[in-house]
Amino acid sequence: MRSETKNIINAFSDYSSWLNQLQDIDDSLWSKPIATGKWSVSEIVAHIIKWDHHLLSEIIPSVQKGDGMVFPEYDPFNKKASDYAKSGVSQSQLLEEAKNKRNQLINKLNExxxxxxxKPLTANGITHCPHTGTPYSLIYIVKEMIDHDHHHQKQIIHFLKQSN
Incomplete structure (x- = not known):
């Protein structure tokens, strides 16, 4: 595997180690919205688990068959993640699940x-990213997910700094 690809996959795996920083968050902060109208840390972690699961169970098999990538409608998909975080799943269980799911995904990508x-593929029938004009591919989606991770990590870090 070329170093650029390896660097992208390694950057994607960094999230798994970063999750260790969340193990000692106080219960009151774990379930508290990070801002008015926003999710809690637990909901954000569940949200990323659900996206990792989707990549692993739907996107990668589709790509391997040479089919396009299909992403669900965001709001109902994200609501399921939020509901799961509020279902009574413990902080340690959710963090463990998040690390395991990301590690499974990294292992699969490395294979x-x-x-x-x-390979250029469609994402929901579209061939190129409307923002960058770049052709869609699985590696492009992985890079998008790294940006997605960073967005949520920054939100959590900011929230925790504000709360201390």
Missing amino acids: LSRETLY
Whole structure:
């Protein structure tokens, strides 16, 4: 695997280690919205678990078959993640699940050929990202997910700093 690909997958795996920083969050902060109208830390972690699961169970198999990638409607999909976080799942269980799911995803990505990772495919029928004009591929989606991780990590870090 070329170093660029390896760097992207390694950057994606960093989230799993970062989760260790959340193990000692006080229960009151774990379930408290990070801002008015926003999710809690637990809901954000559940949200990322659900997206990792979708990549693992739907996107990668579809890519391996040479089919396009299909992403669900965001709001109902994200609501399921929020509901799961509020279902009584413990902080330690949710963090463990998040690490396991991301590690499964990283292992799967590492098994894929460069050709599979970079093959141009559609995302919900669209060939190119409307923001960048870049052709969609699995590796492009992984890079998007890294940005998604960073967005939520920054939110959590800011919230925790404000709360101390």
